[in-house]
Amino acid sequence: MSAALDGRAARLLPRGPRLSAHDAAVFALRAKRDAAARAEPDFERLREQAQQIKAHALDHLDLLLERFEASAQRAGARVHFAADAAELRRVVLELLSQAGARRVVKSKSMLTEECGLNPELERHGIEVVDTDLGERIVQLAHEPPSHIIMPAIHRSRADIGALFERELASPPGDTDPARLTEAARRDLRGRFLAADAAITGANFAVAETGTLVLVTNEGNADLGTSLPRLHVACLGIEKVVPGLADLAVLLRLLARSATGQPISAYTSLLTGPGPGGELHVVLVDNGRTRLLADPRHRSALACIRCGACLNTCPVYRRAGGHAYGWALPGPIGEVLAPALAAGPEAARLPFASTLCGSCSAVCPVKIDLHDQLVAWRAAAPRGWRERWAARLGALALGSGVGYRLAGGLGRALWPLLGRRFAANPLAGWLASRELPPHPGSSFRARFAARARRAEP
């Protein structure tokens, strides 16, 4: 286990009623997803198809990127490439500076979270307003999103009411979601109209037509990209799909897997800039080509960011997204972190899982998430505790003599050490668990005694 991860989870775990509410709200999405999957006769075949579409797209990614670039340029968009997070931040900052943009409205983009774009823009005096309601809530609360599609799901309506009272002058004590949403709508409408530029992600990019596909339920991406003159779209290189027929398959799965809707309220296909406008597309690598070159983990790039694996994950539901300490939480975050996020903590994230396999069972593109978690665990660097624990374990389990000796030693030390028998540096896994009662003697001894009693 990762000590840092445990520590964060222990701190951030929403305890008591908040924990139950978080668990219930998130699992309600899983239940809606199940109902939508059962109601759609094509669903399981769509998952098969989507898996093949993405495998093919990732295998042809160089060709698709070139094709998308050419089609988008033909439609009047400018296409940029960024090798890493720093380059993305530089490219976007330059585009905004050249246009003299000071006020930016932003639609949800997990990529810009991953690349730390907002703080960089703010440091340069650019006002960045997140416009998805959940993103706006966490922005006002100065914290990162905790879910891919429900960024503020860890917060209660009372929290949000107090936050809006302070930040948006909503009536004191008002916790009604409809009235709070209305307060945000009024505030954000003014910001949409005053914005100089829009930054968005993209759910998909279509190589054949050079089209960006933006999916929202709120309509914030549509308002953002249709009012200011300048639109900068930032997307990972893995978002490119060959054609519209592929897009149809993926769109039919996306909302059903995310919220149980057959389609989200707004699905916008943007091909080139609007009249008098300017459209820039920034295609970002930031570790993705490294993942692409790794046959064991390449399929994680097929993710369409629906959040289904979070909603079903017993660890995510109880720990909350902030416990992961990285832009993408849940099983998909754990699978992508070791490749896309640097640092020793990212390599430890795959251990925050029960390996129950529920994530793989709901994934719309059939990523073998839990198997990949096992593979990442095998590849993770090991500390001295694990190395020694594994060596001692191998001695104890490697032969009958070793097994009997270790069992005898354990039974003798257990009453002497009490809780420290489990909570010691070599047994980290037991630190937060209780031991069963001491059995007195070994199973083998009791079995032999029973056999003797049974003899005539």
Add this chain to the structure above:
Amino acid sequence: MSARDEILAHVRGAVAHRVAAPAPFEPARRRADFATFAAQLAAAGGAPIGPLAAADAGARVAELCRVWAPEGRVLASDAALLCLGSAGPWRPIPADAAPHALADVSVAILCGALGVAENGAVGLDGREARPRALAVLCERLVLLLETRRLVPELHAAFAQLPEGALAQPHFTFVAGPSKTADIEGELVLGAHGARELVVVGIDD
């Protein structure tokens, strides 16, 4: 080496074995009638009306506007005006209107390019929904949809996009009013865009 060439070189190095594209998806057969579409639209929080005869649409939409916003600004596209006639509160969308000048629109009336029965979505062609901001800035959106423009599912919708639709800057599928569930997962209609969406089916 530029970031572009570097990324493409890395991708090329990573994709040794190219798998074949899957055969086209064959969706289950399903109905593409207005009742199926209307049920999905209603589930998405939208209000289906009809199908009506074209001659009756004007009076019905005028009544809606009177109830919603008797004094409000109502704009209709050229195609919608052709269908609705001149007797009503609607005015044509000003030619080359700046999107910011449409922030006070109460009701916008546009014609749908196609309707998708499986999910209640209406496709808005960029040549019709112009300026693009109108359909999200307006308080209430009315879409007129000829029932012959219904397709069973998204596969058919993409296969039958109007000629030149993607040569336009945008083509948008709208399914129900703007909505959010970002506060404790509770559904609220009218997050940023239109608070209500009415789709009037029209038989010709």
